[in-house]
Each structure stands twice: as structure tokens, then as C-alpha cells.
Amino acid sequence: MRSFLKEVIDDIQKKELDISQLTFILPSKRAGTFLKDILSHSISKTTFAPEILSIEEFVESLSDLSYASNTELLFEFYLVYTQLTPEPQRDTFDQFSKWGQLLLQDFNEIDRYLIDPDHIFDYLKSIKELNHWSLSEQQTPYIKNYLAFWNRLKIYYNAFREKLILNKKGYQGLVYREAVNGIEPYIGSNPNKQHVFIGFNALNNAEERIIQELLQQDLADIYWDIDATFIKNPIHDAGLFIRQHLKNWPFYKNNQMNWVSENYRSEKNIQTIAVPKNIGQVKYIGELLDSLAPGDLKKTAVVLGDETLLMPLLNSIPQKVEAINITMGLPLKSVPMASLFDLVFKIQKNHNHTLYYKDVVAILSHSFIQSVLTHKGVNFSNQIINYIQSNNIVTISVDKLIALAGAKYEVVRLLFQSWENSSEKAFRNCSKLILTLKSELDLEKSKHLLALEYLYRFNQIFNELEHYNTKYNLISNSTTLYFLYKELLSSETLDFKGEPLQGLQIMGMLESRVLDFETVIISSVNEGILPAGKSSNSFIPFDVKLENGLPTYKEKDAVYTYHFYRLLQRAKNVYIIYNTEPDVLNGGEKSRFITQLQIENIHHIQHSIVVPNVEVVQKQPKIIEKTPGVITRLQQIAGNGFSPSSLTNYIRNPLDFYYEKVLKIQSFEDVEETVAANTLGSVIHQTLEDFYTPHKGQLLTEADLLQMKAQINASVAHHFKSFYKEGDMTKGKNLIILEVAKRYISNFINKEIETLKAGHQIKIIHLEKELDIAVVIPELDFKVRLKGTVDRIDEFDGTLRIIDYKTGKVNQGQVEIVDWEDITLDYNKYSKSFQILAYAYMLTATEGISQSLEAGIISFKNLQGDYFLKFGKKPSSRSRDKDHTITKETLDSFYGELKKLIIEICNPEIDFIEKDVGY
Template identity: 25%
Template sequence: MRKRVRVIPYGRNLLLEVARRLVREHYSPRDPLSLARVTVLFPHRRPAVYLRFYLSQQIGAPFLPPRIYAIDDLIRELAASIEDPPRKALGPADQAWLLFQAIRERRNFEGICTSFDRFFPWGIRLAGLFEEFYKELIIPPPLPYPEGVPEEAEPLLEDLASIFQAYEGELEARSLTTPGRRFRTVASGIDEAPLGDGPFYIVGFYALTAAEERIFRHLWEEGAEVFWHAPEGDLPPLYKRWKEKWGLELEREEGEGSSPHISYIEAYDLHSELLQAKKLLKEREDRPDRTALVLPDPSALIPTLHELPEGQKVNITLGYPLSRTALFALLEGLMRLSSGRDPERGYWVRDYLAIMRHPFIKRLRTRSGKEGRIVLHLLEERIREEGRPFFSLQQLMELLLREEDRGRNEAFLASEGIGFEEAIRFVEEIHERVISPWGKVETPRELASCVKEVVRFVTAPFLSQGSGGLPPLENEFLYSLEAEVIPALEGTLFRDEMMGQELLFNLLRRIVSVTRTPFEGHPLVGLQVMGLLETRLLSFERAVIIDVNEGVLPSHDEVDPLLPPQLRPAVGLPPKEREEEIVWYHFEMLVRSSREVYLIWQSSIASGEGLEEKNVRSRFVERLLWEEERKAGRLLEEKVERVPLEIPSSCLLSREGLEKERERVRRFIVAKSSRDGLSPSLLNTYLQCPLKFYYRYILGLRPKEEVVEDVDATALGEVVHKALEEDFRPFLGRVFRPEAEEPERLIELFRSRFRMTKGYQALWGERRLFVEEVAAFRLRQFLENSPKETFIEGLERSYSMEFPIGGMPLQFSGKVDRVDRREGLRIILDYKTGSVDEFTQRAFIEKIFPFSPPPDLDYEGLREVRRTIKDIQLPLYVLLVTGGVPREIGRTTAAYVILQDKGQENYFLPPKGLREVKERWVEWFEGGFLSILEYILCHILDAPLFFRATEERFCRFCEYEPSCHFAW
């Protein structure tokens, strides 16, 4: 009976040492079964591939390899031999269902068990907890009065023992088991398990569950060899515990005496990390144990593959989450589309368009082989033109079939070689085969069928003969879906149970969330791209590890609401801190077993809100650095290579705007002047942002028309303007007294006009009522705060006049909402439903009146004009309405009517101030204002650039901001 454990130091290749041992102790060229009698047990499957590789190198001839098991595979085989008959192992969803069946009739669980839908998330967590109990050989105790858990979870913990007993009863009655329960079965029956008579090797295990410990203790006492991989000095904590508990004697192999060379590299972001990794991977790798590129976060796999040297042979060995794939993104989008469907209004258009824009849908072809994306583009344009937020599938088809648009649709499709009927059938087929089935599923089996049919429909064009097929990665993802997810739904215990749509969709999400696409990496070639857990027991000459950041290594797991960390010891489970110790052991083993190690982390990541937040290196990096600093007796921060953010000079904007084609601008201004006249809004646009002026007026760019989902402020303002004009029209040329008029007439005019808009159609129920009532309230306030008596001189009247600017006669024009006469003054009013800059008499006297435009047509000069005058519209209205006649200017002022603020009138110069500074007012219009107007026009015509916005706030809600390189 052996009492020793062999310890291989980190500096030596554990699997190579095991291979040498097997060849030395058991291989005989004359006996082809010499190695086949040996059994080798590993924590996972990847070491088996390397062990066979090293054996082939040692033997150099064909041979029958040992029986090599991963622990899960051995347990599955032994459990099947112990169970009579062998039992089916349930997945998490079935375990939750069985738990639901076990306790649903109990009175103390009535709240949480009102439906499987409500119980499901708790059932999944409870099933996971029981799996831990099985592996730790624990019969769970009750937890009376548990603290720090949600109210729904309290009865589950208080009756933990009885629930477990009932669950066990259900499993026994149905002759079922679970993966964790198999460990308990094997641990209990290990004495009778058929383990064979040959040599047995247990290699590379570190943290043992109670079941594993009992199984290994039996194997070891029966003669199995145990191999550890540990540093030459102190043992890691869990090895110490193992040694003391078993009373072990250690047989240590000598190390090679060399420590790895560790490079610490701080990069800026993932792309910067991959650039550094690419520099380290220039040479093509031929041996599978030479270089490993390790990805602790599997989400980095796709960008990593795009950065690898061209022609480099690669093994990918990690489990990529199926939930991160484009294939599941389509399924998730379809579930969201179906869940968001309103029974009366139909599908939410944003969800519908997200499906139509998905790559798998856009790449579908019509029956004659034409590109379907052309048809989908046409459909999207019609949806945007219609402007409604919800459509039924029938209404969507009617957009294409509508008589008034049919000729236009047919002409567009014909230009692309697509027949109209063919296009209609293409859209109908997507509706029938991809969208409609989701609304009909009622059982897991039907959901499986739905997923299967949808996936086969959207991937069929790529799998047909001569299509070239799906890209290799997409093929793997498709295989995972068809081999794991769909069978899990079809084979579940409750596959024919009627369920709500949301529960079914959450069930699919749950199954996908735990599904990993297993890139196996066969046969062994060149560069190894691996997850951290896949590197366990492996040794490489070079290890390049990226994303060595806190939160990634170790990862931050969410707190379990069913059993928070502080309650784990109360039920006999190991503390959560042990998991970090296990991850550190495997990380340190990889580092210490390599000759060269490159640890690369990000210094900053996008926060998702347009800002950058500081990211920090992993505590594991700090631990390695601290060990080196302790030996050196000083800080070694200079060992960290900090990679600067490199931006090509061509990407840096050395100027403040875009080059101006002056002749083109001049032609536009002349044409605009002669055709429509230059409007105050055009000039205000330039004052606020010359680039916006360029995009809108010179280029004629219009923002993409979006589907209306709420009331557009501009559209609502137009409705209010029209209602006010119509309400005041009977009083044109007459005195208007608000108290003599009923506000309901104005409100009814607003409502009737509002109900004809797309914005009204976009709203639903309470939101419509809310908008109408708020608008009615504002209009009442406006009338209540209007002057008691005013003479209405003009409504929606257009004015124009010509000024010579820079020796060039230019026409200016504007439409004024209303012109009143009050107490001998003419008042020009412009309604505003939003906010505007505030004007004061003091500002006019102290800033505007003495202001002279700057001499230079530059950015700062324009900003100075904007800061001073704030707005060109009101004074230009005064000039237009008065025709520039000094006498009329002296008794005319202008104001914005702020409808959102009780109809307050915000004057450029209030009437009282006008009377006090009448001469200055007239003088300013004859000189100062004209010089400002001339400066703005000269700036438009002759400034070298279209400069960026004069204030940051103008970019905030600008429709051009997403594509403007000069936005603040």
C-alpha cells in the first residue's frame, strides 16, 4: 500500500514527466497492450491530448494509449455500472421542474409555487445548491430564520432538509439522477466499482470535493499513483490540507532551478492588448507546447482571431458562450419581438427592424436568387414614411401593397431586377417562417421545433450546395445549438406541459446561458488559443495572457440571493474564498511552468456612457509583483511596460472645422437670397454652429427619418402655432380681450389638429391623454397671462427687404407669428414651445449697444458675436417689420412667447426699456445691428472654415452629432 505522493515542481512539464513515467514503468514494444492496461485520471479532457502527444514522442512508433479519463467522464461511467438500471441525469431546468413537483402542494410554499414561471429562477438556484450538497456528501440541514435573503427565499432555506428529502424521493420514484448525485453514488459505492486491475494514475488535482476525496482515497489506498504540480517551497493551502488529512509523505522531483521571465504590460484597451500580443506572435508556431495565447474572458476570442498572424495554424480550446453569438442574437431578438407584441397594435417597430437588419436575415435571397436586403430596405423606408411605432404583420404587408405607392415600389424593385410579386412573397415568407411561429409556442417541445425551423430557414442558403457554407465559427455555434440546446428542450421532463410565453423564453435563455461551444482543438497544431481553465496541467515555453484585469481574473460572481456567502458555512459548504484560491493556483501554475510569460491588461475601458473609467490590473498581477519586490527589497514599478495610446497624426484634427468652398457658398447665398430670401433661422443656425449650417443648407443633408414613438417637439410646436393662428384669426385688425373669450375654443382647435398628426397615432392610452392635458393646461395659462387688451395687427405675415452686404444686395425674409399694438408700441411676437436665451435691458445697454464686430473672420470672432447678441431672429424681425424706417423702429420691439412658462413674453428689449433708450435703439439698428448682420454674412462667405459649434450645448441634441467629427 503506497503512502507517497509525487510532487512535480512548477518548472518541469507535468504531463511530460507522467509520459516518461508511463513509458519507463509500463511500456513494452513486445506487448501492444502494455499501456492500454494503464488508467490515467485528469481534472478535465485537454491534458489527454497532450499526454498522447508526449507518449508518441517518447515511443516514436504506433501504440495503444492508456485509458484516459476526465473526472466527469469516469464518474458517468462508474455511476452507470453501479446503478441498476443506469439512470438518466437531469439538466438544471429538469431539476427545477422536479423540485417544483416535489413542493408545489405544500402550504408554506404557496407564494413561490403559484406557478412554475414564478418558481423557475429560484428552482434553478436551489437545484444548483443541491448539486453542491451531493458533491460534498452533505445532507442539508434546515436554516431557521435565515438573514440577508429575499422574503421569497426564506421558506426554501427554513425547510431545506425536507425539500431535499422530497426531491430525493422524486428522483428515486422516477429512477432519475443528476450529475452531482452521480458523484455521491460513486463515492458511496466505490468499493464495488469496476475499476480494472491495471495501474491507476491520478494526475493534477488540487481542490477536491468530499466525494472526490473519498473516491481518490480509496484508489490511492488500492495502489493508485497521485501526482501533484506544486512549487518547490511551501505547498499551496489546499495541498497542505490534503497532506495533513491523509498523512501523506511527499516524493519531490528536483526542479530545473530557473524562474520564468515575466513581462508586465499595461495596454490601453483590448485592441491595444491584441496589438502587443500580435507583436509577440510574429513567428509561426510548429509545436503545440511552445506558445499559448490565454483568454481569461472568452468574449475576446473573435477580435483575437482577427489579429492573429495570417497563415498561422491555431488550436482553439475554450468554451465560447453561445449567448454571445450572432445566431443567438437573432433568437433573442425574435423572443423580444414576440414578447413586445401588443394584442391590439401589433409588433413594436424597433424590434421588428432589428430583426430585418440582422445579418442572417439580410443575407437571405429571394426565390430567384436576388439579394433580399434590397426588398427589406424598401420595406424599412415605407415603415419610416408611415411613422407608426406598432404594426401587425398584415399592416406591414399593406405598406408594400398600398395602391398609391405600388408604382413607386415596383419601379424601385424593377431597377434591381426583382419582380414585385417575388418581393411580396419574400417578405411573407420571413413573416411566416421566422416571426409568426414564436407567437404560437405553448410547450417546450413546440419551442424546440420553432427554434429548429427558424434556424434551418435562415441558415439554409449558406448550407446549400455551392454556397460556400457558413464561416467555421458559425458552423460550430450552429452545431452547439442543434446538438445541445434543441435536444435539451425536446428531452425535458415537461416538454409537453402548457406554459406561458415568457417562461418558455426564459427557459431557452437559461439553457443557452450555460451552453458553451466546445472548440476541442484537434489535432494538436501550432499556436494554442485557450481559456485559463483549459490550461490546467499544461506547460508552455511562452504564455501570453491578456485581460489580466480585476473583475476578469478573478471574475466577480454575482451574489447568490438564495444562499449568500455568509450562510454557506452554516450548511457545511466551503467558503466562496476557496474559489479564488483555486483560480490563483491554476494561474500561478501556468506562470511558473513557462519560461516566458507576458501579462497584459487594460488600463481603461468604455463605461457605456460615453466616458472612460479607469480599470485596474488583477490582484494576481499585484501578488506576482509583490513577490518580486519582496525579494528585491524595493518597489519595481519600472518593470511595468506602459503602452501609450498611439493615434496616427492623420486622425488628429489640426483645424477647427472643414475647409470652405467659398465660391460654392457664395452661389448658395445668392440663389437663396433671390429665391426665398435669407431667413433668421438660417442666420441663427450659422451663429450656433457653422458646421450644422454646412450640413443642412450647403450639402442639403436631412437626418434619417425615424419612426415616431413619442411626440416630436417640433411637430407639436407646429400644431400649437396653427391652433393659435386659427384662434386669433377672427380678431385680426381688432382688439383682443382674453377674459371675454372661452379658452376651450383654442384647446379644441389644438386637439383636432393634434389628432391628425403622426405623433398622436404613435401615442397610446394614457400618454395621449397626458400630452393633450398638459398642452391644454399650458394654453389656458397662456391666455390667463396674456395682456388684458391688445390690438392684433398681423398673423403669420411674411416680410422681406433688401440690404447691401459687402457690396452685394441680399434679400432677407421672415414669417412673423403675430404683431400686436399696445399702448402706442408695435410688439412682434414669436411663439416658442421650448426654451430660449434670456434677454435683459441691461444686457442691451451694456453689451449689445456698444459692441463692434471683431476684425477677424475666425472662430473666436464668431463666438464673441454669439455671446453678445445671443439671437439674430428678434432684431431682424424688427428690421423687416419696420422696413428699416427709424420712426417705426423707435416704437417697435420683439419678444418670444414662452408657452411652457405661462406664456411669458421674453423681450429682446422690453417696452419700458424701449421708451427709456429709444434713441439708442434706433441708432443701434441704423449702425450696430447692420454691422453685426454684415459680419455674419461675411463670415458665411469668406471665413476659411466651417467652424464647430460656438457652444457645447448646441451639440447635445444636434441631429448631425453622431457623424460629426468636430462635436464637443
């Protein structure tokens, strides 16, 4: 394959021109690097290198202006705006910055296309006067201000332009307009200087004027890179601009075009590949690269339609690819350090000297902060996070955080102290934070080279912002600072080091201009990406743009059409990859470029759909083998005592029992922003224990219960404070839960009062009674104990009752049993029965009960009718007969099932097998 640049150089050599005396002008700097390489291989004798410029560099040299950054332009424009706008109608810099950038883009387009600014602004003003929303003859102040803004656009433009020219600076469009004015003096100063323009396509009016002037003076040649297929087809967008140039430029009335190639119709291997999801695309690109021969990689380009896929792609490059050159930079907003500063700004947004715990934890958990808050083996980040979680802190003061930070209090102060919405404090703190992070990372520099590079670039951004603030004094608060910081960050990139002419080339679509490759892989060829489609970020309506010759989305689409087809012109192998999956923003539609290739029917297009090779895996339950170590641990647990809840946990899922009891893995306790169910239960249990303890061994009276009711508010609040620690119970859901707890207890005591009024007697025997018994299991050669705590034991009209409190809803059916074998099989249905029978078994073994015994549950969510839900044994599932009395036979039957369960748990031959419990 002979590249376009090689063809140009060969043609120039054929004309026997002195290359060292030429000035080459190309669309991009990158194309200049490739041109130098081709020149080094094409010229056989020693000579001076010619001048090689990008079009922007050449235009800048003509204009006598230098390019200003977007941020600087915004500040300068605001100064002009404030001078020309009456104070009542004047926006603050915050408000202005949101629309100022848009207007600057319009100024840029007007100047690049040499549109008469007076004409277009008068045109816009007239439209707005016709279209405003008020139909009354008398205009309101809002209408007057609205129209005044459009009237002043021309004044803003002229004043801004004059100021920039005075300062020898400009936005791109102004530089181009001034360059047109500077072309005649330039020609006068360089009457013999020859220029070669290479590989252009879409030119704005200023570029056209400059190039045509040099062509007319016989001081330039221009080489177009276009294929006959596109230029001869009057409706093919790839040739749209060059057809217009041929038609409209006076130069081409007497001269031929250099030149039209016939490469596109040559035989090519073109494949379109449909891949689900963006990550699927980059993984497939990795497979494609792995299939290429090592020698072909240096002739291969990966062109990313969506440049955000750069990092995933780099992680998908196969090991055989030794050399990579990345044309595009890594966006600075994508590096980990950017997320840290985003979190710091987020903290400041609503800073009122107390901070939301999630914002604090997010910063303390950040990888960079974790490393700098570690001192002498102590990780202060984790210590603070653990303190917040263990004390259930939802909001925490800065002073408290500093106090918890130990030796690292200065870092914590910088991270969390308030900027008081002052830009000066913000700059000072950010600068100190960067220097503090640097000093910490410097201690182990070899480990943190990349982090230090990130830090250096962020330091540059804040220094630049501080410089602008010192010069213009317009960043009045941290909100404005954050907006400008994001604006600067969005345009900053980290450049990759590499040899630009070696290895695999990774680039964006615009970086591919003028360059040719034998193998081209293009990703994200979807509508909305390639081409970008309709978008209107402009004050100038579509029809006004058409009227005045400004580019619309159609021209922008044509630019990408040209670049897409130009990549295909000389390539031999083309892989066009698109995402098949619908996306929130872009949809899943393949690009019109692919459809166009199919309809043209010039090449045979191979279509394929690629999906991940996902094997159908039947979910297998996890199985944990009972090793000798596990058996030893189970024997320890048995000796210490199984609790009814641990046994029902085993019934529910043996794996949970293994994790909790054998491995002692506790569930992670996060901060309770809203009171958890177990906290509510603990508060109710503790409150009732406090109420009934003074009455142990006594018959309850109505007066006793009324006295308890009077103490509900104080006692519940006290226990919430105890369990919920520093959590806020004064508002929101927590306040509702506090009232629910009070209502539960009040309703329960009311039920107790009703029971006494009905003539029943209740005598409190025990509260929170701890039971611990030995369980004789002849089959096991080690001791087994059963232990647990009964919420309440009382005597009701002479019958002993074992009571378990439940804050959740329990139905009568959950404390009834038909077949004893089921009690250790179905957790959902029989776990409540198992627990209360275990308590009855332990109590009987401990105290040798002679009187009639009942066991049951009081459900605070189900205090209807007979609120004590008694355990019952039924002869059949349909029978209404129930035996509520717990007899020796009942306990013997329970013991049989309990013994079987414990033997199963301790049996080395029976592994812990996971149950599907519908997590």
C-alpha cells in the first residue's frame, strides 16, 4: 500500500521541486510527524527539513494574534459584558458563565466563516422582536430586558473583538478573520515562498480565502485526498465539500485538481461486527489484535468512535502487542485523582460545619487518602470510618474528625474544614492539600509515580485558576470555582509517551486525517456517535445558519462521512464494530455509514454478530466439607451451648451457620440512617424488661400497668439513645419509628389491662431468664449444651407461660405443628415453634415443672383478639383440634427432633450444603 502522503512526496519529487524550500501545511500536527518520516525515507541526499505546519499554526502566523484559552476568553468577555450592561440587567459571573461559552462558540463560527456580524446580529434581533411571547402592546420589564439582550449582542461582539485585538489575543475564529486580513502583507513579505496544502476537506470561509489567494498568486499547490467514487456521486457526503470547492473556486476554472484517486473500489476485506455493549467491543478488538501477525500491527490503526473507551481498550490489548502509540491523551477527568477533588467539592457544597457520614466515608475510603492517612502502621482512615459506624453517626463535625485523626489531623483538616464559600480559602486549601499529598507520596516515590503525575497536573489547573482570579477577581465563591475547574478539567489530557511511528496506532477519528493504514479497526459505529447527529449548542437558529452560510449538523455529519470513507480508501482489511444494545442516550442502532456501505454494493461486506461465550452453568449449591478442624470447632460450640436461634439458622441455611458460628464472621454493621428492625426490637425488649422487673414474683395490677404507661415516652427515648447512639430520632422516618415503638408498647399494656379487667390473673415469674442445660446425646462422645434467654415467664391463671416477644408479624399458624419431622425442615413455617419449644425443654429440665405449661409468642404487630399465640399440636393439617398444653410427650417428641438435628450438625459425613433461601 502506498500512502497518500507518499504519493504527494513522489509527485513533488517528480516536479523536481526543492523540498527544503517548501512550507507544508496539513490538517494536524500528527500528520506532520508522519510526513517527516516519509521525507526521511524518500530523499536520498542530505538536505534541510522543510517547514511543516498545521493549518492552525499557519493561520496564527498570518494573524499577528495568539490563541487564548476558553477560560481566559470567558473572563475577558465578562469584563466587556459588565461594562456594556446596565447593573439591573446584569448577570453575576456564575449566571453569565452558563451562557457565555455558548455565545463565544457563535462568535467563533461567525468569524471563521467571515459572516458580516452586523447583518447576522440585526437579523437575530429582528427575529426575537417578532417572536417574543408577549402579545400585549405594552412590553413588560422582562420582555424589555429580553429584547435588550439581543440588541446588545452586536455591541458585545464589537467591543470584545476590539479588546482582544488590542491584547494581541483571540479565539480561533477571530484569529482566522485577522489572518484573512493579513494574507496580503504576508504575500508581500514572502513573494517567492511556496506552500503545499495537503489532505484538506471541509474548509471554513477564512481558510478557503487564504488558500485561494495563495493559489491565485501561484504561491501554493493543494493536494486533495478524494476518491473518484465519492466526487462523481453528487449525493455522496464524503465528497460534499471537495465538490463545492471544485464548483466555486475560481482557481479550478483553469486548473485541474490534484488529485482524484481510484483506491476505494480496489478489493477489500470489510467486515461489520455487531457486539453487545461497549466493553464487549473493546474485548473483541483485543481478540482481533491477537489474531494479527506481529508484523501487521505497525500497519494497523484502532480508531475509537467513542474516545471514552480508551482505558478499557488499553486493558484489553493482548500481550503480544509490544509497541503502542496513542494519539489521543487520557482525559484528566477520568483519572482517580479527579474523583477525589469531586468529593472534596461535594463536601463544600452543603458545608455547615457538620458533614454527612457518606460524604466523609467516601473521601476517607479513597485510595489516595487511605495511603496518606496511614502512619506507623496505623490506618487513621479506617479508624475514623469504624468510629462512625460503631457509633451510628449520621452527621459528624469537622472538629470531631480532626480529633479522631491523631497524627494525621492536618490532612483531615484540609480535607474537611469549611471554605466558607470563599474562593481565596478554596485556593489556599486545595494548594495545601496538593502539597500535603505530594509530601506523603514522595516518601515512597517509586510506588506513586503515576499519582504524582496526576497531582502535578491538578496543581497546574488550580494555579491557572488562581492566576485568572488574581487577574480578574471574578471567582467569588466555591460554586463558581467548581464550574471553572470542571471546564478546565474537561479539556485537559495526560499525554502518553511513545514512539509515534512504531507499533499499533490508537487514535480518535479526527487524528486519522491524512494517515493511511492497511488494517483499520473502527469502534462504536452507531448513530449518535458516528455521525454525532443533530445537536444545537447555539444561540443562532437552524434557518438563520442556513441563510448566512454557517455550518449545521448536516455539514458536521459530512465531515465524519469523509473521514470514515477516507480510512477505507487505501485499507485492505476493515473491521467496523458497533454496539447492538440499546443505550439510554445513544440507542442501539447501527450507523447509517454501515447501511450506506451495504446499499452501495461496491464491496462484499461480511456481517457477523459476536456475543460473549457464556456457558450455561447450573447453579450448584456451595458445599463445605467438615474437616477435622471444623469438627473440633463444632465440638467447642456444642460444649459452649447451641442457642435455639443458631439451630434455626442452620435449618434455614447450613452455610449461614457455618459462616456465623464456625468461622465467627459477623455481618457488616453499616450506619443506620433509619432505625433497623433489630434495633426497634431491642428497644421494645429492654423497655418491657425495665417496666416489669419491679413486679417480679407479684400479681400484676391495673395500677402497675397504668404507671408503666406513664413512663413509656421517657423509657423508649432513653433506650433508643442507648442502642441508636448518636443517630437522630427527631425527624423523618426515625421519628415515625420512635412513635411506632411507643404505640406497640402502649397497645401491649392496654391488652394486659383488658386481660386483668376480664378477671384473669398474671404473675411475673422471670424476665430475660437465661437457661443453660446439658443435652444427653448417647450417639456423640462429647458434651452438648443448649442455652438461650427467654423474654418472659409468667403464671396466667395458674398456668405457666413461656413468652417470646416478636416485633414482626407472627400468625397462629406459625406456632402450630402436625408432623414432628417437619420442625427441623421448614424454617419459614416452624422456626417459631422450634424456638419456644426449645425454651420449654430447657425450662422443664432446669426447674422440673409440675404445673401445666404453655409456650407462645406475643407479636406486637398482631395484638388482635387473644394476643398470646400459643404453641399447638394438631392431629392433621385440616383439624381444628389443638393441644396447647406442653406435656412430657410433647417435650420427648421435640427432644427426638433436636437430637437428630444436633447429630446432623456434628456428623463428619454430612457436609454443610447451601440452601436456596431467595436472597
